[in-house]
Amino acid sequence: xxxxxxxxxxxxxxxRRQRALAQMEAHGIDxxxxxxxxxxxxxxxxxxxxxxxxxxxxxxxxxxxxTAAIHLVSTWDEGIPDEIPHQNLFGITxxxxxxxxxxxxxxxxxxxxxxxxxxxxxxxxQILPKLFPNAEFVDAxxxxxxxxxxxxxxxxxxxxxxxxxxxxxxxxxxxxLQPGVTERQLAGVFMASMAGQGVTTPATQRVxxxxxxxxxxxxxxxxxxxxxxxxxxGAVVAAGYTGEVARxxxxxxxxxxxxxxxxxxxxxxxxxxxxxxxxAGASCADYIAAYRAEGVDLPQRPIVTGLGLGFDRPVVxxxxxxxxxxxxxxxxxxxxxxxxxxxxxxKDSVLITTDGPELLTTSPYWxxxx
Amino acid sequence: MSIATVxxxxxxxxxxxxxxxxxxxxxxxxxxxxxxxxxxxxxxVAYATGATWPxxxxxxxxxDRPVAVFTAEDTPPHLFCADADIDVDxxxxxxxxxxxxxxxxxxxxxxxxxxxxxxxxxRLAVDELPGSMQRTLELFFPGSEPVSxxxxxxxxxxxxxxxxxxxxxxxxxxxxxxxxxVQAALAPGVRQTDLTATFLxxxxxxxxxxxxxxxxxQVMPKELAAGPWTTHGDIACPLLSTERELEKGDVLWVxxxxxxxxxxxxxxxTWLVGAEPTARQKVxxxxxxxxxxxxxxxxxxxxxxxxLTRAALDACDGRKPWMHHFYLGHGLGIESAESPxxxxxxxxxxxxxxxxxxxxxxxxxxLIWDDGAAGYRSEEVIVxxxxxxxxxxxxxxxxxxx
Numbered sequence: 001x002x003x004x005x006x007x008x009x010x011x012x013x014x015x016r017r018q019r020a021l022a023q024m025e026a027h028g029i030d031x032x033x034x035x036x037x038x039x040x041x042x043x044x045x046x047x048x049x050x051x052x053x054x055x056x057x058x059x060x061x062x063x064x065x066x067t068a069a070i071h072l073v074s075t076w077d078e079g080i081p082d083e084i085p086h087q088n089l090f091g092i093t094x095x096x097x098x099x100x101x102x103x104x105x106x107x108x109x110x111x112x113x114x115x116x117x118x119x120x121x122x123x124x125x126q127i128l129p130k131l132f133p134n135a136e137f138v139d140a141x142x143x144x145x146x147x148x149x150x151x152x153x154x155x156x157x158x159x160x161x162x163x164x165x166x167x168x169x170x171x172x173x174x175x176x177l178q179p180g181v182t183e184r185q186l187a188g189v190f191m192a193s194m195a196g197q198g199v200t201t202p203a204t205q206r207v208x209x210x211x212x213x214x215x216x217x218x219x220x221x222x223x224x225x226x227x228x229x230x231x232x233x234g235a236v237v238a239a240g241y242t243g244e245v246a247r248x249x250x251x252x253x254x255x256x257x258x259x260x261x262x263x264x265x266x267x268x269x270x271x272x273x274x275x276x277x278x279x280a281g282a283s284c285a286d287y288i289a290a291y292r293a294e295g296v297d298l299p300q301r302p303i304v305t306g307l308g309l310g311f312d313r314p315v316v317x318x319x320x321x322x323x324x325x326x327x328x329x330x331x332x333x334x335x336x337x338x339x340x341x342x343x344x345x346x347k348d349s350v351l352i353t354t355d356g357p358e359l360l361t362t363s364p365y366w367x368x369x370x
Numbered sequence: 371m372s373i374a375t376v377x378x379x380x381x382x383x384x385x386x387x388x389x390x391x392x393x394x395x396x397x398x399x400x401x402x403x404x405x406x407x408x409x410x411x412x413x414x415v416a417y418a419t420g421a422t423w424p425x426x427x428x429x430x431x432x433x434d435r436p437v438a439v440f441t442a443e444d445t446p447p448h449l450f451c452a453d454a455d456i457d458v459d460x461x462x463x464x465x466x467x468x469x470x471x472x473x474x475x476x477x478x479x480x481x482x483x484x485x486x487x488x489x490x491x492x493r494l495a496v497d498e499l500p501g502s503m504q505r506t507l508e509l510f511f512p513g514s515e516p517v518s519x520x521x522x523x524x525x526x527x528x529x530x531x532x533x534x535x536x537x538x539x540x541x542x543x544x545x546x547x548x549x550x551x552v553q554a555a556l557a558p559g560v561r562q563t564d565l566t567a568t569f570l571x572x573x574x575x576x577x578x579x580x581x582x583x584x585x586x587x588q589v590m591p592k593e594l595a596a597g598p599w600t601t602h603g604d605i606a607c608p609l610l611s612t613e614r615e616l617e618k619g620d621v622l623w624v625x626x627x628x629x630x631x632x633x634x635x636x637x638x639x640t641w642l643v644g645a646e647p648t649a650r651q652k653v654x655x656x657x658x659x660x661x662x663x664x665x666x667x668x669x670x671x672x673x674x675x676x677x678l679t680r681a682a683l684d685a686c687d688g689r690k691p692w693m694h695h696f697y698l699g700h701g702l703g704i705e706s707a708e709s710p711x712x713x714x715x716x717x718x719x720x721x722x723x724x725x726x727x728x729x730x731x732x733x734x735x736x737l738i739w740d741d742g743a744a745g746y747r748s749e750e751v752i753v754x755x756x757x758x759x760x761x762x763x764x765x766x767x768x769x770x771x772x
Contacts, residue, residue, distance in 0.1 A: 002612055002613060003612050003613050003614040003615070004612055004614065005609060005610045005612060036428070036429075036432070037428050037429065038428070038429035047610060049583070049584060049608060049610065050427075050583070050584040050610075051428070051582060051583050051584075051706070052425035052426065052427070052428070052431075052580055052581065052582045052583070052629070053412040053413065053425035053426070053428060053431050053582070054410070054411050054412045054428060054431045054432055054435055054498075055411075055428055056411055056497065056498065056520065057498060057499075074601075075600050075601050075602065075606065075695045076597075076598040076599065076600045076601075076606035076609070077598055077599045077600075078598040078606060078609055078610075079610065086599060086601075089601055090601065091600070091601035091602055091694075091695050092695040092696070093695075093715055094697070094711055094714035094715055094716055095714065095715045095716045095717070098715060118500075119498055119499065119500045119501070120498070120499040120500075120504070121497065121498055121499060121518060121520070122495075122496060122499065122516050122517055122518040122519075123518050123520075125499055125504075139500075139501025139502075139504070139505075140501075141472075141500065141501050141502075142501075184574045184575065184577055184578070185574065185575055187424075187574045188570065188571040188572070188573070188574030188575045189571065191567070191570035191571055191574060191581065192567040192568070192570060192571035193567075194567075195563050195564070195566040195567035195570060196563070196564065196567045198561075198563050198612075198613045199563075200563055200566040200570075200584050200585065200611055201427065201584050202427070202581065203426060203427040203429075203430060204424065204426045204427070204430070205424035205425065205426065205579075205580040205581065206423075206424050206453075206455065209455055214454070219455060219456075219457045220422075220457050220577075220579075221577055235427075237427050237429070240429075242427070242429070242430070300452040300454065300467050300468055301434075301452045301453075301468075302433075302434075302452075305430075305433070308429075309429050310427055310428065310429015310430045310431075310432075310433075311429060311430040311432075311433045311434070315433055315470070315473070317468075317470065319467075319468065319469070319470055319475070319476055319479060320470055320473055320475050320476055322475050323473055323474075323475045323476075
């Protein structure tokens, strides 16, 4: 949201890097070969080109713990922080030989006893141990997850801004909800509002989903009917960080049958339980218990996700129930918490504090008029 | 151009397209002795299952990803997915709930499923190995040492089927229709991010599934020295869009793409803000035209990547008329840049081994840099035929030429 491409703020960069270096030390990792952009951004604080979807692993950011030196694949220095000097940048390459030569000359990498990667491919799993025969290769994700799960004050500031953008765009999208509009048209309104606010990267792109259309033939781009409920699930990536909010709205009064009104009421009751479960020290299994207590089946999608540079830990879902039992909420976590009852969804972002949950999202939600 | 054996149907058939893909995948698997594939990467899953969904930010796409299992047996693949709205045409008993493979608990759950689905013996291929999946494979398939699934999917998707070409043309048409109002809105005072807003809204209105790349509307400096420092001393591009306001006479290098029906599109042109091209700028465009014409003149099945780079170099007095960190040309399809790659730092010996074949889709992106007056760059998407090519790009070169 500027007129030039800037690196992340110095205070944000330093606080994150300290946490990551401390976790490297705690996990006995001497160097990182990072492929995932969120991890690279966390350590380097550089803005690189956004593309949608998963990317195959390839080491595009190298971190040496002893010197705290960061090396980055970037052909130019725009958006690169000052503490990463030109000699630590390596231009985009299509030639694995050139990439390996670059890795080979990075000071401190050849001597590293334990090197962490944040994923691998079968090719890199074969080649990296040959390039660095003295190193033990380990999974760095546990260390990086530990660093990233609790947000610094600077990160929370950026997330607040991202949420504001998402909420304004979602509200503008809702203002265009009416029978006859298509899901894609609503998504287009969201994208235009987001970009108009200076943020050009979405976190998700479904945006609008008719939740009452499960049995309709055309799945690709459905048209809203007067009897439909539509979930507007808007999520943006601003300065790397996710801001999101979701609400289900009736397309018209005709959509609000007694059964639907009941689902809304139960979603609010469930939401109240989930908010109560968002307490520092509580087990993440309490979120699953909240669904059970309300007698609501858990949806397939996670009901809780940590928010940061994409998804962070914890991620709470029925299939990861054991994991949830081992995770506890810590002040400084930012979570997207979803109450999902039938065709009604309410998702808010919550900051865990020592004084209880702070609701970061302030979007209105549908209520039966008295 | 003479008669082409490659056809681009106006009504592509999704079911036939997917059947053709499965046959190709099985043929490559047979060649490589691969018995089963576990696919985690979004583009590989989209190719193997035909599923389409709006792609998410990579920071969440890892957690929330559809996963596919494809075996050499003659049955459709299995898809595991949390997205109730995913657009997929597979038998109901092959579409399953999600597996959260980024977590040890989820990966082990998936490992138990794999034990049921996969043959007891045989060679396994995977495209990605997060730590959780490495541990699970060691647990459930000890000593299996999976090979690269990218090296199965890559050759399978290299040559497009007629149905794939039909969908790709639709994806490109949506992109061009969505870009037209953006060009019409160019004016001093308009911000780069406003152009993005106009483009994305139009693209979604026209039925695009997703934006796949933060759209580029780069204001080019007149001189290289006025641009950012680069590792190679050449042009820095693509640079990200900001709220910078356009000024009269700005030279914009445009690069963007969307996804539709599981395909990536690609679009590139040079625009001027509120101005007609100067005589010097017209010469730049003519220079670019000379290069693209020279490259297209040698483009046909049997030509090598090196033939194309040679034609470009000869048309430009031996200077390399493309970005040094990219290529003269790249393939397009499931991904916005896939094989074949032509003119990369893999070198001429690599380019000589890249033989064009009928049905390959290539994006050619030569450029003219005229230090002191910026330059001209456009992209042309073509499909290779036996004796030439069919152009898939159909967008004017305004304000430079017809």
